[in-house]
Amino acid sequence: MRGPALYVLAWRNLWRHRLRTALTLVAIAFGGFFAVIMTATHDRSFADFVDTAARLGSGHVAIQHPDYADRPTLAHTVRGTDEKRAVAESDPRVSTAVERTSGTTMLSTTEDSFGALFIAFDPTAETEQTMRFRDAVVAGEMFPTADAKGIVLGSTLAKNLGATLGDKIVYTLTDRHGEIVAGMERLSGILTTHTPSLDVGLALLPLGTVRQALGYGPEEATQVAVFLSDSRQTHKVAKRLVPLIPDAAVLTWDRVMPEIRSFIAMKIGGGRFMAVVVAILVCAGIFNTLFVSVLERMREFGILRALGYSSGQLFRLVMWESAWLALLGIVAGTILTVPVYLPLAKNGIDLTEVYTSGGQALEVAGVGFDMVLRIGIFPEHVLFIALCIVFATLAAGLYPAWRVGHVEPVESIKLV
Numbered sequence: 001m002r003g004p005a006l007y008v009l010a011w012r013n014l015w016r017h018r019l020r021t022a023l024t025l026v027a028i029a030f031g032g033f034f035a036v037i038m039t040a041t042h043d044r045s046f047a048d049f050v051d052t053a054a055r056l057g058s059g060h061v062a063i064q065h066p067d068y069a070d071r072p073t074l075a076h077t078v079r080g081t082d083e084k085r086a087v088a089e090s091d092p093r094v095s096t097a098v099e100r101t102s103g104t105t106m107l108s109t110t111e112d113s114f115g116a117l118f119i120a121f122d123p124t125a126e127t128e129q130t131m132r133f134r135d136a137v138v139a140g141e142m143f144p145t146a147d148a149k150g151i152v153l154g155s156t157l158a159k160n161l162g163a164t165l166g167d168k169i170v171y172t173l174t175d176r177h178g179e180i181v182a183g184m185e186r187l188s189g190i191l192t193t194h195t196p197s198l199d200v201g202l203a204l205l206p207l208g209t210v211r212q213a214l215g216y217g218p219e220e221a222t223q224v225a226v227f228l229s230d231s232r233q234t235h236k237v238a239k240r241l242v243p244l245i246p247d248a249a250v251l252t253w254d255r256v257m258p259e260i261r262s263f264i265a266m267k268i269g270g271g272r273f274m275a276v277v278v279a280i281l282v283c284a285g286i287f288n289t290l291f292v293s294v295l296e297r298m299r300e301f302g303i304l305r306a307l308g309y310s311s312g313q314l315f316r317l318v319m320w321e322s323a324w325l326a327l328l329g330i331v332a333g334t335i336l337t338v339p340v341y342l343p344l345a346k347n348g349i350d351l352t353e354v355y356t357s358g359g360q361a362l363e364v365a366g367v368g369f370d371m372v373l374r375i376g377i378f379p380e381h382v383l384f385i386a387l388c389i390v391f392a393t394l395a396a397g398l399y400p401a402w403r404v405g406h407v408e409p410v411e412s413i414k415l416v
Helices: 006-014 018-055 081-089 155-161 196-201 207-214 231-244 258-296 298-307 311-346 379-405 409-413
Strands: 061-064 094-108 113-121 137-140 151-154 168-174 180-191 202-206 223-228 249-252
Touching: 006 311, 018 223, 018 231, 018 258, 018 311, 018 379, 061 081, 061 231, 081 094, 081 223, 081 231, 094 155, 094 207, 113 155, 113 196, 113 207, 151 155, 151 168, 151 196, 155 180, 155 196, 168 207, 180 202, 180 207, 196 202, 202 207, 223 231, 231 249, 258 298, 258 311, 258 379, 298 311, 311 379
Parallel strands: 113 202, 151 180
Antiparallel strands: 061 223, 061 249, 094 113, 094 168, 094 223, 137 180, 151 202, 168 180
Protein backbone atom coordinates (compact mmCIF):
# COMPACT_ATOMS: atom_id res chain seq x y z
CA MET A 1 0.00 0.00 0.00
CA ARG A 2 1.51 3.29 -1.08
CA GLY A 3 0.87 6.54 0.74
CA PRO A 4 2.56 8.90 3.15
CA ALA A 5 5.52 7.47 5.02
CA LEU A 6 4.64 5.86 8.34
CA TYR A 7 6.60 8.41 10.35
CA VAL A 8 4.62 11.21 8.63
CA LEU A 9 1.30 9.55 9.45
CA ALA A 10 2.47 8.99 13.01
CA TRP A 11 3.37 12.67 13.37
CA ARG A 12 -0.05 13.72 12.10
CA ASN A 13 -1.81 11.27 14.41
CA LEU A 14 -0.10 12.75 17.45
CA TRP A 15 -1.63 16.16 16.85
CA ARG A 16 -5.15 14.99 16.23
CA HIS A 17 -5.61 15.21 20.02
CA ARG A 18 -3.35 18.08 20.92
CA LEU A 19 -4.29 18.31 24.60
CA ARG A 20 -3.70 14.62 25.25
CA THR A 21 -0.36 14.71 23.44
CA ALA A 22 0.67 17.87 25.29
CA LEU A 23 -0.14 16.31 28.67
CA THR A 24 1.90 13.25 27.77
CA LEU A 25 4.85 15.39 26.73
CA VAL A 26 4.60 17.30 30.01
CA ALA A 27 4.78 14.01 31.90
CA ILE A 28 7.86 12.91 29.95
CA ALA A 29 9.48 16.34 30.34
CA PHE A 30 8.97 16.41 34.11
CA GLY A 31 10.21 12.83 34.38
CA GLY A 32 13.38 13.78 32.50
CA PHE A 33 13.72 16.97 34.55
CA PHE A 34 13.49 15.04 37.80
CA ALA A 35 15.99 12.42 36.59
CA VAL A 36 18.54 15.01 35.43
CA ILE A 37 18.33 17.23 38.52
CA MET A 38 18.46 14.29 40.94
CA THR A 39 21.33 12.62 39.07
CA ALA A 40 23.19 15.93 38.79
CA THR A 41 22.80 16.50 42.53
CA HIS A 42 24.25 13.08 43.28
CA ASP A 43 27.06 13.37 40.73
CA ARG A 44 28.31 16.75 41.93
CA SER A 45 27.68 16.44 45.66
CA PHE A 46 29.15 12.96 46.03
CA ALA A 47 32.12 13.76 43.78
CA ASP A 48 32.81 16.84 45.91
CA PHE A 49 32.27 14.79 49.08
CA VAL A 50 34.82 12.20 47.96
CA ASP A 51 37.29 14.96 47.04
CA THR A 52 36.83 16.55 50.47
CA ALA A 53 37.39 13.21 52.19
CA ALA A 54 40.51 12.67 50.07
CA ARG A 55 41.91 16.06 51.06
CA LEU A 56 41.49 15.18 54.72
CA GLY A 57 44.04 12.40 54.61
CA SER A 58 44.80 9.56 52.26
CA GLY A 59 43.91 10.99 48.86
CA HIS A 60 41.92 9.21 46.16
CA VAL A 61 44.55 6.45 46.18
CA ALA A 62 46.68 5.70 49.23
CA ILE A 63 50.15 4.13 49.03
CA GLN A 64 50.99 2.74 52.44
CA HIS A 65 52.52 -0.15 54.40
CA PRO A 66 50.71 -3.47 53.72
CA ASP A 67 49.77 -3.76 57.42
CA TYR A 68 48.81 -0.13 57.97
CA ALA A 69 45.12 -0.63 57.09
CA ASP A 70 44.70 -3.27 59.80
CA ARG A 71 47.09 -1.72 62.34
CA PRO A 72 47.51 2.01 61.65
CA THR A 73 50.53 2.60 63.86
CA LEU A 74 53.51 4.87 63.30
CA ALA A 75 55.71 1.77 63.02
CA HIS A 76 54.14 0.91 59.63
CA THR A 77 55.72 3.28 57.16
CA VAL A 78 56.62 3.44 53.49
CA ARG A 79 60.11 4.42 52.38
CA GLY A 80 61.36 5.91 49.15
CA THR A 81 58.40 8.26 49.06
CA ASP A 82 59.94 10.47 46.36
CA GLU A 83 60.22 7.52 43.99
CA LYS A 84 56.67 6.39 44.75
CA ARG A 85 55.36 9.88 44.14
CA ALA A 86 57.16 9.97 40.78
CA VAL A 87 55.67 6.62 39.78
CA ALA A 88 52.17 7.78 40.71
CA GLU A 89 52.50 11.13 38.96
CA SER A 90 53.59 9.41 35.75
CA ASP A 91 49.95 8.41 35.25
CA PRO A 92 48.19 11.09 33.18
CA ARG A 93 45.08 10.78 35.32
CA VAL A 94 47.02 11.70 38.48
CA SER A 95 47.25 15.40 39.21
CA THR A 96 49.67 15.18 42.15
CA ALA A 97 50.94 12.99 44.97
CA VAL A 98 52.09 14.12 48.42
CA GLU A 99 53.63 12.38 51.43
CA ARG A 100 52.04 12.56 54.85
CA THR A 101 52.37 11.07 58.30
CA SER A 102 49.27 10.76 60.44
CA GLY A 103 48.26 9.11 63.66
CA THR A 104 47.10 9.82 67.19
CA THR A 105 48.84 12.02 69.71
CA MET A 106 48.38 13.37 73.20
CA LEU A 107 48.49 17.16 73.43
CA SER A 108 49.26 18.91 76.69
CA THR A 109 49.42 22.45 78.00
CA THR A 110 49.87 23.80 81.47
CA GLU A 111 46.10 23.65 81.89
CA ASP A 112 44.96 20.33 80.39
CA SER A 113 45.62 17.36 78.10
CA PHE A 114 43.56 15.93 75.24
CA GLY A 115 43.99 13.24 72.62
CA ALA A 116 43.88 14.23 68.96
CA LEU A 117 44.46 13.09 65.41
CA PHE A 118 47.54 14.67 63.88
CA ILE A 119 48.47 15.12 60.23
CA ALA A 120 52.07 16.01 59.43
CA PHE A 121 52.65 17.42 55.94
CA ASP A 122 54.80 19.67 53.82
CA PRO A 123 52.84 22.88 53.13
CA THR A 124 55.07 23.72 50.16
CA ALA A 125 53.96 20.52 48.39
CA GLU A 126 50.25 20.93 49.14
CA THR A 127 47.70 22.79 47.04
CA GLU A 128 44.03 23.65 47.38
CA GLN A 129 43.28 20.35 45.66
CA THR A 130 45.15 18.31 48.25
CA MET A 131 44.66 20.17 51.53
CA ARG A 132 41.39 21.77 52.61
CA PHE A 133 42.68 23.43 55.78
CA ARG A 134 44.54 26.40 54.28
CA ASP A 135 41.48 28.63 54.15
CA ALA A 136 40.20 27.36 57.51
CA VAL A 137 42.86 29.12 59.58
CA VAL A 138 41.01 31.86 61.47
CA ALA A 139 43.82 33.00 63.76
CA GLY A 140 47.57 33.00 63.31
CA GLU A 141 48.97 31.27 60.27
CA MET A 142 50.00 27.92 58.83
CA PHE A 143 53.64 26.94 59.29
CA PRO A 144 55.43 27.85 56.02
CA THR A 145 57.66 24.79 55.42
CA ALA A 146 58.02 21.16 56.46
CA ASP A 147 60.93 22.02 58.75
CA ALA A 148 59.40 25.12 60.31
CA LYS A 149 58.27 25.44 63.89
CA GLY A 150 54.63 25.59 64.88
CA ILE A 151 51.44 23.61 65.40
CA VAL A 152 47.91 24.37 64.18
CA LEU A 153 44.93 23.19 66.23
CA GLY A 154 41.20 22.96 65.72
CA SER A 155 39.39 25.84 67.41
CA THR A 156 37.49 23.67 69.91
CA LEU A 157 40.62 21.69 70.73
CA ALA A 158 42.59 24.87 71.38
CA LYS A 159 39.78 26.15 73.60
CA ASN A 160 39.67 22.89 75.56
CA LEU A 161 43.42 23.05 76.07
CA GLY A 162 43.15 26.66 77.17
CA ALA A 163 45.75 27.55 74.52
CA THR A 164 46.18 30.85 72.71
CA LEU A 165 48.57 31.84 69.94
CA GLY A 166 52.18 31.52 71.03
CA ASP A 167 51.49 29.09 73.89
CA LYS A 168 53.62 25.98 74.21
CA ILE A 169 51.97 22.72 73.12
CA VAL A 170 53.62 19.41 74.03
CA TYR A 171 52.73 16.49 71.77
CA THR A 172 53.44 12.88 72.70
CA LEU A 173 53.81 10.07 70.15
CA THR A 174 54.66 6.37 70.13
CA ASP A 175 57.53 5.64 67.73
CA ARG A 176 58.24 2.54 65.65
CA HIS A 177 59.86 0.79 68.62
CA GLY A 178 56.95 1.41 70.97
CA GLU A 179 58.84 4.10 72.83
CA ILE A 180 57.16 7.31 73.96
CA VAL A 181 58.64 10.38 72.29
CA ALA A 182 57.63 13.98 72.77
CA GLY A 183 58.01 17.29 71.01
CA MET A 184 57.12 20.84 71.81
CA GLU A 185 55.81 23.51 69.47
CA ARG A 186 54.20 26.88 69.95
CA LEU A 187 50.63 27.33 68.77
CA SER A 188 51.02 29.14 65.45
CA GLY A 189 47.48 28.87 64.11
CA ILE A 190 43.89 28.02 64.94
CA LEU A 191 41.51 26.65 62.34
CA THR A 192 37.74 26.36 62.17
CA THR A 193 36.25 23.85 59.72
CA HIS A 194 32.70 23.89 61.17
CA THR A 195 33.02 20.09 61.27
CA PRO A 196 32.69 19.11 64.96
CA SER A 197 35.02 16.11 64.98
CA LEU A 198 37.79 18.07 63.26
CA ASP A 199 37.51 21.24 65.30
CA VAL A 200 37.65 19.24 68.52
CA GLY A 201 40.34 16.74 67.62
CA LEU A 202 42.71 17.81 64.82
CA ALA A 203 46.33 18.95 65.02
CA LEU A 204 48.52 19.88 62.05
CA LEU A 205 52.29 19.54 62.32
CA PRO A 206 55.28 20.11 60.00
CA LEU A 207 56.33 16.86 58.36
CA GLY A 208 60.06 17.39 58.88
CA THR A 209 59.63 18.10 62.59
CA VAL A 210 57.60 14.93 63.12
CA ARG A 211 60.10 12.87 61.12
CA GLN A 212 62.85 14.06 63.39
CA ALA A 213 60.84 13.26 66.52
CA LEU A 214 60.00 9.75 65.30
CA GLY A 215 63.42 8.98 63.85
CA TYR A 216 62.11 8.61 60.30
CA GLY A 217 64.34 8.89 57.26
CA PRO A 218 64.11 11.84 54.84
CA GLU A 219 61.90 9.85 52.43
CA GLU A 220 59.73 8.02 54.95
CA ALA A 221 56.09 8.56 55.87
CA THR A 222 53.00 6.60 56.76
CA GLN A 223 51.29 7.39 53.45
CA VAL A 224 51.69 8.77 49.98
CA ALA A 225 48.37 10.38 49.09
CA VAL A 226 47.60 10.33 45.36
CA PHE A 227 45.10 12.84 43.97
CA LEU A 228 43.16 12.58 40.72
CA SER A 229 41.34 15.18 38.69
CA ASP A 230 38.39 12.76 38.39
CA SER A 231 37.69 10.47 41.35
CA ARG A 232 35.85 8.03 39.06
CA GLN A 233 39.23 6.95 37.70
CA THR A 234 40.40 5.81 41.15
CA HIS A 235 40.19 2.07 40.56
CA LYS A 236 41.88 2.26 37.16
CA VAL A 237 44.80 4.22 38.59
CA ALA A 238 45.13 1.90 41.59
CA LYS A 239 45.11 -1.15 39.32
CA ARG A 240 47.95 0.32 37.26
CA LEU A 241 50.01 1.25 40.30
CA VAL A 242 49.79 -2.12 42.07
CA PRO A 243 52.46 -3.91 39.94
CA LEU A 244 54.64 -0.77 39.82
CA ILE A 245 54.87 -0.47 43.62
CA PRO A 246 55.25 -4.07 44.86
CA ASP A 247 56.64 -3.17 48.30
CA ALA A 248 53.54 -1.24 49.43
CA ALA A 249 49.76 -1.54 49.49
CA VAL A 250 47.86 0.56 46.94
CA LEU A 251 44.33 1.20 48.23
CA THR A 252 41.44 3.16 46.77
CA TRP A 253 39.59 5.73 48.87
CA ASP A 254 36.56 3.46 49.32
CA ARG A 255 38.74 0.81 50.97
CA VAL A 256 40.47 3.33 53.21
CA MET A 257 37.18 5.03 54.14
CA PRO A 258 34.46 2.33 54.10
CA GLU A 259 32.05 4.53 56.08
CA ILE A 260 32.04 7.08 53.26
CA ARG A 261 31.52 4.34 50.68
CA SER A 262 28.55 2.91 52.61
CA PHE A 263 26.96 6.33 53.04
CA ILE A 264 27.24 7.18 49.34
CA ALA A 265 25.95 3.74 48.32
CA MET A 266 22.93 4.14 50.60
CA LYS A 267 22.10 7.59 49.23
CA ILE A 268 22.52 6.50 45.61
CA GLY A 269 20.39 3.43 46.23
CA GLY A 270 17.59 5.58 47.63
CA GLY A 271 17.85 7.96 44.70
CA ARG A 272 17.65 5.12 42.19
CA PHE A 273 14.58 3.72 43.91
CA MET A 274 12.83 7.09 43.60
CA ALA A 275 13.89 7.30 39.96
CA VAL A 276 12.38 3.89 39.25
CA VAL A 277 9.10 4.93 40.89
CA VAL A 278 8.94 8.10 38.78
CA ALA A 279 9.83 6.12 35.64
CA ILE A 280 7.01 3.65 36.30
CA LEU A 281 4.52 6.49 36.75
CA VAL A 282 5.67 8.18 33.55
CA CYS A 283 5.51 4.91 31.61
CA ALA A 284 1.99 4.30 32.91
CA GLY A 285 0.95 7.74 31.64
CA ILE A 286 2.48 7.11 28.21
CA PHE A 287 0.89 3.68 27.99
CA ASN A 288 -2.51 5.09 28.90
CA THR A 289 -2.24 7.76 26.22
CA LEU A 290 -1.22 5.34 23.48
CA PHE A 291 -3.68 2.64 24.49
CA VAL A 292 -6.66 5.02 24.61
CA SER A 293 -5.57 6.51 21.31
CA VAL A 294 -5.44 3.06 19.74
CA LEU A 295 -8.85 2.01 21.10
CA GLU A 296 -10.43 5.18 19.73
CA ARG A 297 -9.03 4.41 16.26
CA MET A 298 -9.76 0.69 15.96
CA ARG A 299 -12.29 1.29 13.16
CA GLU A 300 -9.73 3.47 11.38
CA PHE A 301 -7.09 0.76 11.65
CA GLY A 302 -9.55 -1.80 10.31
CA ILE A 303 -10.14 0.39 7.25
CA LEU A 304 -6.38 0.75 6.76
CA ARG A 305 -6.06 -3.04 6.84
CA ALA A 306 -8.85 -3.32 4.26
CA LEU A 307 -7.03 -0.79 2.07
CA GLY A 308 -3.92 -2.93 2.05
CA TYR A 309 -1.83 -1.95 5.05
CA SER A 310 -0.15 -4.99 6.58
CA SER A 311 -0.08 -5.90 10.27
CA GLY A 312 3.60 -5.01 10.35
CA GLN A 313 2.96 -1.55 8.91
CA LEU A 314 0.28 -0.79 11.51
CA PHE A 315 2.58 -2.05 14.27
CA ARG A 316 5.35 0.24 13.05
CA LEU A 317 2.89 3.15 12.73
CA VAL A 318 2.08 3.03 16.47
CA MET A 319 5.73 2.52 17.35
CA TRP A 320 6.57 5.61 15.31
CA GLU A 321 4.04 7.51 17.40
CA SER A 322 5.89 6.29 20.50
CA ALA A 323 9.21 7.34 19.02
CA TRP A 324 7.91 10.82 18.23
CA LEU A 325 6.65 11.14 21.80
CA ALA A 326 10.09 10.14 23.12
CA LEU A 327 11.95 12.64 20.92
CA LEU A 328 9.55 15.48 21.64
CA GLY A 329 9.63 14.61 25.33
CA ILE A 330 13.43 14.88 25.36
CA VAL A 331 13.23 18.29 23.67
CA ALA A 332 10.55 19.47 26.11
CA GLY A 333 12.56 18.11 29.03
CA THR A 334 15.65 19.97 27.84
CA ILE A 335 13.70 23.23 27.56
CA LEU A 336 12.35 22.70 31.08
CA THR A 337 15.64 21.60 32.64
CA VAL A 338 18.25 24.01 31.26
CA PRO A 339 16.92 27.22 32.92
CA VAL A 340 16.94 25.45 36.30
CA TYR A 341 20.15 23.48 35.82
CA LEU A 342 22.48 26.33 34.84
CA PRO A 343 21.92 28.57 37.92
CA LEU A 344 22.16 25.57 40.25
CA ALA A 345 25.39 24.47 38.60
CA LYS A 346 26.95 27.93 38.79
CA ASN A 347 25.64 29.43 42.04
CA GLY A 348 24.02 26.54 43.89
CA ILE A 349 21.75 26.80 46.92
CA ASP A 350 23.04 27.91 50.31
CA LEU A 351 21.93 25.24 52.80
CA THR A 352 23.68 26.70 55.82
CA GLU A 353 20.44 27.05 57.78
CA VAL A 354 19.46 23.48 56.95
CA TYR A 355 22.79 21.70 57.43
CA THR A 356 24.15 23.55 60.44
CA SER A 357 23.23 23.42 64.08
CA GLY A 358 24.89 25.81 66.48
CA GLY A 359 27.35 26.80 63.76
CA GLN A 360 28.43 23.19 63.15
CA ALA A 361 27.99 21.43 59.82
CA LEU A 362 26.47 18.05 59.17
CA GLU A 363 29.23 15.45 58.86
CA VAL A 364 29.70 11.80 58.00
CA ALA A 365 32.76 9.92 59.29
CA GLY A 366 34.51 13.19 60.04
CA VAL A 367 33.84 14.70 56.62
CA GLY A 368 31.64 17.79 56.53
CA PHE A 369 29.21 18.65 53.77
CA ASP A 370 29.66 21.73 51.64
CA MET A 371 27.16 24.36 52.76
CA VAL A 372 26.42 25.35 49.15
CA LEU A 373 24.69 22.65 47.13
CA ARG A 374 25.72 22.75 43.48
CA ILE A 375 24.80 20.31 40.77
CA GLY A 376 26.70 18.87 37.84
CA ILE A 377 25.91 15.80 35.78
CA PHE A 378 28.40 13.52 34.08
CA PRO A 379 27.95 13.39 30.26
CA GLU A 380 27.46 9.63 30.20
CA HIS A 381 24.55 9.99 32.62
CA VAL A 382 22.86 12.51 30.31
CA LEU A 383 23.08 9.98 27.49
CA PHE A 384 21.80 7.21 29.78
CA ILE A 385 18.75 9.25 30.83
CA ALA A 386 17.94 10.10 27.20
CA LEU A 387 18.19 6.43 26.21
CA CYS A 388 16.00 5.44 29.16
CA ILE A 389 13.31 7.90 28.03
CA VAL A 390 13.38 6.49 24.50
CA PHE A 391 13.36 2.89 25.72
CA ALA A 392 10.56 3.47 28.24
CA THR A 393 8.39 5.27 25.69
CA LEU A 394 8.89 2.58 23.06
CA ALA A 395 8.23 -0.13 25.65
CA ALA A 396 4.97 1.59 26.63
CA GLY A 397 3.88 1.48 22.99
CA LEU A 398 4.56 -2.22 22.43
CA TYR A 399 1.21 -3.58 23.60
CA PRO A 400 -0.92 -0.96 21.84
CA ALA A 401 1.11 -1.57 18.67
CA TRP A 402 0.61 -5.32 19.04
CA ARG A 403 -3.16 -4.83 19.40
CA VAL A 404 -3.24 -2.76 16.21
CA GLY A 405 -1.16 -5.35 14.37
CA HIS A 406 -3.74 -8.03 15.17
CA VAL A 407 -6.83 -6.00 14.28
CA GLU A 408 -9.49 -7.83 12.24
CA PRO A 409 -10.68 -5.57 9.37
CA VAL A 410 -14.27 -6.84 9.18
CA GLU A 411 -14.91 -6.69 12.92
CA SER A 412 -13.18 -3.32 13.35
CA ILE A 413 -15.09 -1.61 10.54
CA LYS A 414 -18.37 -2.47 12.30
CA LEU A 415 -17.30 -0.41 15.32
CA VAL A 416 -18.98 2.99 15.69
